[in-house]
Amino acid sequence: MNSVPFRWARPIAMLAALALAASCSLPKVGPNKREIFAGSVQKEGDAFIVSVNDRVTRATAVVPALGFSNGFQSAGQLTSDTIRPGDVLGLTIWENVDDGLLAGEATNSTVLEEVQVDSAGFIFVPYAGRVRASGNTPDQLRETITTKLEDQTPDPQVQVRRLAGDGSTVSLIGAVGAQGVYPIERPTRTLATMLANAGGVAIQPDIAQVTVIRGNESGKIWFQDLYDHPELDIALRGGDRILVEEDTRAFTALGATSAQARVRFESQDLSALEAIAQVGGLISTASDPTGVFVFRNEPAEIAGQVLGRDDLEGAQRMVYVLNLTQPNGLFIARDFVIRDDDTLYVTEAPYAQWTKTISLLAAPLTPLANVNTLFGG
Numbered sequence: 001m002n003s004v005p006f007r008w009a010r011p012i013a014m015l016a017a018l019a020l021a022a023s024c025s026l027p028k029v030g031p032n033k034r035e036i037f038a039g040s041v042q043k044e045g046d047a048f049i050v051s052v053n054d055r056v057t058r059a060t061a062v063v064p065a066l067g068f069s070n071g072f073q074s075a076g077q078l079t080s081d082t083i084r085p086g087d088v089l090g091l092t093i094w095e096n097v098d099d100g101l102l103a104g105e106a107t108n109s110t111v112l113e114e115v116q117v118d119s120a121g122f123i124f125v126p127y128a129g130r131v132r133a134s135g136n137t138p139d140q141l142r143e144t145i146t147t148k149l150e151d152q153t154p155d156p157q158v159q160v161r162r163l164a165g166d167g168s169t170v171s172l173i174g175a176v177g178a179q180g181v182y183p184i185e186r187p188t189r190t191l192a193t194m195l196a197n198a199g200g201v202a203i204q205p206d207i208a209q210v211t212v213i214r215g216n217e218s219g220k221i222w223f224q225d226l227y228d229h230p231e232l233d234i235a236l237r238g239g240d241r242i243l244v245e246e247d248t249r250a251f252t253a254l255g256a257t258s259a260q261a262r263v264r265f266e267s268q269d270l271s272a273l274e275a276i277a278q279v280g281g282l283i284s285t286a287s288d289p290t291g292v293f294v295f296r297n298e299p300a301e302i303a304g305q306v307l308g309r310d311d312l313e314g315a316q317r318m319v320y321v322l323n324l325t326q327p328n329g330l331f332i333a334r335d336f337v338i339r340d341d342d343t344l345y346v347t348e349a350p351y352a353q354w355t356k357t358i359s360l361l362a363a364p365l366t367p368l369a370n371v372n373t374l375f376g377g
Helices: 004-023 033-037 054-060 138-149 191-197 272-278 300-307 329-335 350-362 365-374
Strands: 048-051 088-094 109-116 122-125 129-132 157-163 169-174 180-183 208-214 217-222 241-246 250-255 261-264 287-298 316-322 343-348
Touching: 033 287, 048 300, 054 300, 054 329, 088 138, 109 122, 122 138, 129 138, 138 157, 169 191, 191 208, 191 241, 250 272, 272 287, 272 329, 272 343, 287 300, 300 316, 316 329
Parallel strands: 048 316, 169 241, 250 343
Antiparallel strands: 088 109, 088 157, 122 129, 169 180, 208 217, 208 241, 250 261, 287 316, 287 343
16 A cells, blocks of 8 residues: 555644644643742732842741740749648647547547548647638648647647649640649649650650640640750649640642652751651652742742842732752752741643643654555555
8 A cells, every 4th residue: 555645644643743732731730930920019910039148048037936924934833732622631639638528538549531622721639629720821720720629638639631632733635645634743843844754745755836825824835845945844834734736837849759648747946948858759750849939928028038128018928939959049948947837849841841842742643654554554
């Protein structure tokens, strides 16, 4: 069979593929650099696009400030002897007579075990009546009871013991070794010792946050700061609630990276370089190291410092551009801080688009070549 008609098949197919490539967009993971820059304020868009340098890294290196207020830090430690409502006391009373008011015939002492302090802070002692115990130490309460009994029996001797009770307790919940309600005792008067008493934290210490709620006030710190900053190891108060939870901050990774996902922070301070590493790094055949973008809604104060302006109001849409191929590009990416809810986007390399174009052009030629071979071309 004459193969002349098939001589024109290959050029025709090539022209058809070129027309197809020109008339439609190639598949891609998202916008390219040109399309992102088209959304800048300079081109009538609504985002400020900024190339990251050392000055920008310093202006944007802001992380959430955690800590306790002066009210928490200035509170002194409670003495384990201070009596509070709910505490349980043990009383022993000796009388200097053979037949006393409280003692039996065979002994001159009386033991009152497990006398609980009521919600108003009082206890009842026979012949002494209702006595305020709350706010006193055992020794102060002993003197009060002794004074009240002196009118009833000569030279009474009183011993007061503070037993384990529920008057001064804190509750620990969340990611601790053993959740529960714990009394404030001599070894566990501070936050760090109480956490240790509950088995410590049950998550990675670097991303553990500790919240203390006291009445209507609360404070939050990083668990690691308890040991780096001893002043944060605050004294506890009865009724405190302690919550230990994992850091909830996260960023979104999209584009030509090894993984596209919402990713939790793995450290207190996360750099752009670490964020790229967390998602598996760049793809050598697809990622463009000159097109690493960080999208963020930046507070006006920080945006003003970055842009050198003082007329901004409200959060500003900022797009930070990192070029890893620059001489100091990796250092800048290492110093640029990623914040909560940031979007990390990596554009595709021109090579990846070229490869897709070649594949699209070559696809129509394969069946035509097979037909040409079939008919003896």
